[in-house]
Every structure is written in C-alpha cells, then in structure tokens.
Amino acid sequence: MARVELKQITKSFGILKAVHESDVVFEEGSFTTLLGPSGCGKTTILRMVSGLERPTGGDILIGGKRINDVPIHKRNLGLVFQNYALFPHRTIAENIAFGLKYRGVNKADAAQKVTEALDIVRLPGVEDRYPSQLSGGQQQRIAMARAIVIEPDVLLLDEPLSALDANLREEMRVELKSIQHRIGVTTIFVTHDQSEALAMSDKIIVMSDGRVEQVGAPAEVYNNPASVFVANFLGASNIVDVDVKGRGADTVTLDVPHFGAITLHADRATNLGDATRGKLVMRAEKLHLADGASPEGTVSTRGVVEAVDYQGQLARYFVRIGETRFQAMNMIDGVPFAEGAEVSVVLNPDDCSVLANEA
Amino acid sequence: MPDTATPIDKRPLVLLTPAFIAITALVVIPMSFILVYSFYENVDLAVDRVAFQFGNWQALFSDNYYHSAIWKTLRISVVVTVLAAVLGYLPAYFIAMTTFRHKWLLLLLLILPFWVSFIIRTLSWIHILGNQGALNGLFLWLGLTDEPLQMMFSEFSVMVGLIHVFLPYMILNIYVSLEGIDRNLEPAARTLGATPWQAFREVTLPLSLPGLAAGSLLVFVLTGGSYVTPLILGGPSDFLFGNLIYDAVVTELNWPMGATLSFTLLVLLGSVVILYSRFMGLNQLSKAFG
Numbered sequence: 035m036a037r038v039e040l041k042q043i044t045k046s047f048g049i050l051k052a053v054h055e056s057d058v059v060f061e062e063g064s065f066t067t068l069l070g071p072s073g074c075g076k077t078t079i080l081r082m083v084s085g086l087e088r089p090t091g092g093d094i095l096i097g098g099k100r101i102n103d104v105p106i107h108k109r110n111l112g113l114v115f116q117n118y119a120l121f122p123h124r125t126i127a128e129n130i131a132f133g134l135k136y137r138g139v140n141k142a143d144a145a146q147k148v149t150e151a152l153d154i155v156r157l158p159g160v161e162d163r164y165p166s167q168l169s170g171g172q173q174q175r176i177a178m179a180r181a182i183v184i185e186p187d188v189l190l191l192d193e194p195l196s197a198l199d200a201n202l203r204e205e206m207r208v209e210l211k212s213i214q215h216r217i218g219v220t221t222i223f224v225t226h227d228q229s230e231a232l233a234m235s236d237k238i239i240v241m242s243d244g245r246v247e248q249v250g251a252p253a254e255v256y257n258n259p260a261s262v263f264v265a266n267f268l269g270a271s272n273i274v275d276v277d278v279k280g281r282g283a284d285t286v287t288l289d290v291p292h293f294g295a296i297t298l299h300a301d302r303a304t305n306l307g308d309a310t311r312g313k314l315v316m317r318a319e320k321l322h323l324a325d326g327a328s329p330e331g332t333v334s335t336r337g338v339v340e341a342v343d344y345q346g347q348l349a350r351y352f353v354r355i356g357e358t359r360f361q362a363m364n365m366i367d368g369v370p371f372a373e374g375a376e377v378s379v380v381l382n383p384d385d386c387s388v389l390a391n392e393a
Numbered sequence: 394m395p396d397t398a399t400p401i402d403k404r405p406l407v408l409l410t411p412a413f414i415a416i417t418a419l420v421v422i423p424m425s426f427i428l429v430y431s432f433y434e435n436v437d438l439a440v441d442r443v444a445f446q447f448g449n450w451q452a453l454f455s456d457n458y459y460h461s462a463i464w465k466t467l468r469i470s471v472v473v474t475v476l477a478a479v480l481g482y483l484p485a486y487f488i489a490m491t492t493f494r495h496k497w498l499l500l501l502l503l504i505l506p507f508w509v510s511f512i513i514r515t516l517s518w519i520h521i522l523g524n525q526g527a528l529n530g531l532f533l534w535l536g537l538t539d540e541p542l543q544m545m546f547s548e549f550s551v552m553v554g555l556i557h558v559f560l561p562y563m564i565l566n567i568y569v570s571l572e573g574i575d576r577n578l579e580p581a582a583r584t585l586g587a588t589p590w591q592a593f594r595e596v597t598l599p600l601s602l603p604g605l606a607a608g609s610l611l612v613f614v615l616t617g618g619s620y621v622t623p624l625i626l627g628g629p630s631d632f633l634f635g636n637l638i639y640d641a642v643v644t645e646l647n648w649p650m651g652a653t654l655s656f657t658l659l660v661l662l663g664s665v666v667i668l669y670s671r672f673m674g675l676n677q678l679s680k681a682f683g
Contacts, residue, residue, distance in 0.1 A: 084580075084584055085583075085584075086580050086583075086584075105588075106580070106583040106584055107583050107584070107585075107586045107587055107588055107591075107592075108586075109584070110586075111584055112584070113580070113581065113584040115577045115580075115581060117575065117577060119575060119577035119578050119580070119581040120581075121578060121581075121582075121595075121596055122575075122600070123599050123600055132582065132585050132587075132595075133585030133586050136585065136586030136587060136591070137586060180585070184585060184586065190584075
C-alpha cells in the first residue's frame, strides 16, 4: 500500500500531447477513479504509473519514492486489463501463482496463497481449469486474484468491467469495491462510465483532452461540477446563462431565464467566484414535471413536452420552455406525460449549482 | 407427432468430395503405379520387364550407399530445420511486434523472393560464396585470408541454399502464431514481476510453439525432398536422397529403382508427418495455419 503522486506529468506521442502538465494524487488505501471519454489521457496515466509507458516529463512517486526509472517488473503493481490478459496456456492456479514465483514464494506457500486469493474473489475450486473454460465474469475474477495475490503497492484497473454484459457489470462493480475494501490497497480505476465512477470511488478525477477537469468525492463532482464538460459528462444537465443579481452572507441570488430569481446556498456557487455572469447547471433528474401547483420553496415555469424517451421506471422528457429545450429525467408515477402535454416544470434551487461563465 | 429425427447433413460430404477426388487422382493412384513399378525389373537402359520381384527393394535394404544417403538426408534436414527456426524466429517476432505502420510492406518483402525463379535465387549464391564471389572478395580485401576460402560446392553451401529458399515458410508460420497472441500478455507478465526475457520465455515463446512446429515440419519435409539445391550448390558427394531418385530416373533410366526410392522417400517423410502430428497434435498445426 502506498500513496501515488504524479508531479507535472506529461506524455506526448509525436506531436500529439496525450497528457498535459498534471498534478494528480492517489491517497493511500483509497479507491480513485480516472473518469473521462476515450482519448482523454486516463489510460495513458495508468500506463505511466504501471511503467508500460514512459512519461515525457514530470515525476511519478509511489510511497514517496520516484519510480520513473524503475523497470515495470520491479514496481510491485497489480494491473488488471480490460480483456483480462490471462495466460491461455496456463491453468488458473498457474496464472494466479505467476507473480509469486518471481517473489521467491515456495510452492506450498504459493498454493496456499492461490487458494486464499480464489476465496477472496469467491471462485474457489477452479485451480486446475484453463482460462478458456471460464466465463467472462469468472475470468475477470481470476485476473483480479492474479493481481492482488502479489500484495501490490498499488492496484491498477484498466476498464476492467467494460467487457462484461450489463447485469454482470453491476454485480462485479459491488464485488470489486468490496474486494478493494477488504484488502485496503491503493486503487486506481480507469473508466469512461460515470455510474461506475460514482458508485465505486472515494475520489473521482474527471479528465478531458489530456487535462484534469475536476477532482473530488463523487457527490462533490456530481453536485458541484467545475466545468460545463464535467456537468455534461456526469449525467445529463441543462445549462443556462444567468446573471448574478445579488449576494448574501452565504447565498447567491441569480436571475434565471423563465424561472425568475432563485437563491442558492454559497456551497453550490463555489465555482462561480466573483463573476457577475454564470452558468446554471440543472440536472435533468432534478427538473420535475408536474400537473398542478409546485411545492413550497421551488420555482416553476410552463413548458410543453416535445418528446418522451420511455425507459420503464424512468422517462426522459424533452420539454420546450420558450425557445430552449430542456431535458427532464423523472420517475414515472402513474402514467407518463404524453407528447404535446402542457406541464409545469418545477425546480428546487437547492438542487442546482452555478459556474462562472468563463468555465 | 413432429418428425424429430434429424436428417443427415450432406453438406460436409459434398464439400469434401473435390478434395477426395483430387487426392485420389493425383496422389493415391499415381503412387500406386509407382509402388507397382518398384516390383518391375530393369533389363537395360530404359527397358523394363513387367514382373513381381523384390530385386529393387533388396538393393535398397542391402546397399549401404542408400542407407548413408538416408542418414545424410535426415541429418541435413534436421540441421536446416533447426537453423531456419532460429534464424526465422527473430524476423517473425520483429514483424509481429513492430509498431511500424506499414506492416504489410514487411510481409511483402518476405513474399518478394517468390517472384524470382527458385533456380536463379539458388544460383545467386555462386556469386556470393564462390572463389571470386562477394564474400571472398571482401575477405581478401580486408586481408583476412591470402587465398579464397573454399565455400562453394560443399555441404555448407547446400545448407545455406536450402535455408535461404525455405526461410520464408518458417517466418510466415511463426509470424502467424505470434500475431495471434494477445498483446497484453507480455505486459501482464511484466507487471507481475517477470523481466522482459522471462516474459518472453514464459508467455510468448510457448504460445508461438504451434507456428514454430508447423514451420519446422514444413521446412523439414521440403528439405528432405529437395534435389535441385544440392545439384546446383553441392559438390559430387553432397547429394540428398532426392538426388538418388533423380539419378536413377534421369541418368540411369532405371525407372523401377527410381520408383522404389521414390516410394521409400514418401514413406519416410510421411512417417515423420504422422509421428509429428501424433505428438504435436494436428489441431496445433491447423491453428498455426490460421
């Protein structure tokens, strides 16, 4: 277990800069997610930590020691690949014990550790099978067992769930997190899936175009996106330009088109700074459509449902308010609204956050 | 009641028929003729008497000249195969692992020699290894020797020629099996603590064995059956078993003996293939051939 620190790390491939000067910290024992669309540099950072890629500039520190020049096989890291990368010509036991023989573990101890690792990933008794005889989810567990059995300083997970089907993915998500919790290893998890990131992480690092956009706990990143990119990448958001009308001791009052004046707690305006113009982020799932009067403490306006994307327990509505199209994601209570329905669109100011307009 | 009996699928049979016909007409029937011919008696140059006698086979089994030719052919085939495997692995590995964007160019380079006649490619070694050849010219110019080294028309030059001609087969086979290996396996081994060499030995090498085995079998059989290369590049004593067949049929016009020797070579090389597939598994070969 160790803290991982990247100082002014950069990586260029020819003229393409995959990672711009970034400072990133992965706290000891934490589960940190690098989140972003493909090509944002998240995998490059993981590969630089693992040693599979050399940084163009900057330092990588694991447990306070600079490891830029330490070869891959001496870094003591556990890496789980997206496609598992199990050795097809070796049995499951040999796969898991692979890293142990380079650590001078004798055969009896290795067999013991293999059994323990299989218990941790809840797949006992498959020692003598070959990877091809296991399902995708089982291979994923074996890859995990192979990575943790060597007691790595850092566990690196490169989109380990994306090759699984949807149901298994959610199951493994819980499983993976609980394994990490039990062994307490510093974990760096790379994904482009926002729900995986929100569900599993202690801390999320959102990246875009080779730059860190925001760092924070899941709720923080979700509730207080630091940029339009983050607001849109973590769920669907409605973003409108707003003027700052006034500031209280710990409140900010904004003039929102259609909705009128709303007052936010200063906590939700940390990314506004001193700006006089801002961008209000209204999460699609926080915009409620209603027939009747709006509850106390909310603001509302009238709109017309233009399209309905029915998803079973949820419906995504596209609502026209004036000239603007808003998205609203609501639980279906009774019958969903039909296309063309006139509805009132209700917003609780406490569910919004605001950014400076420049962001 | 619905009819639950599955009708026999005739498609595999239909698809296999052309191959069966071709093998029967072009291999089984001609080889049967050759077997029959081996019992005929050669009376004079190109004059055979229809008979059923074992004179030719007796000559084969009793004459040491033939035995030594068989051993020599086996020995040269083994040496050529091993050298081709060692020499072929490196370029195959390089082509498979290179990040060079135009990989097809490298593969084209491998196939390019096939556009030049095999005879001409073989003859070209005379200009390289001969007394007035490029190598001797270089050695003399560098002052490494005072007189040309005798390299041509020896077992050495025969092996060089054979390796040169058969190397592409080896490289392509190894390349195909290397290409099929998951690119993440070596990095996975590395992160688990293996040095680059250990990762290669534990992961890449064993997984490329099917290709290595297929290439080796191909080169072994091709070498065992060759006769033109020793004819062009070898001295009077550097003959392979194939040359004995050539001499019997073309020079001595003794077709019954030629038939006996041909059938012997078929049985010998056929046994190698059968033994090989028994121990390596034919499915391994089919994997390597893709």
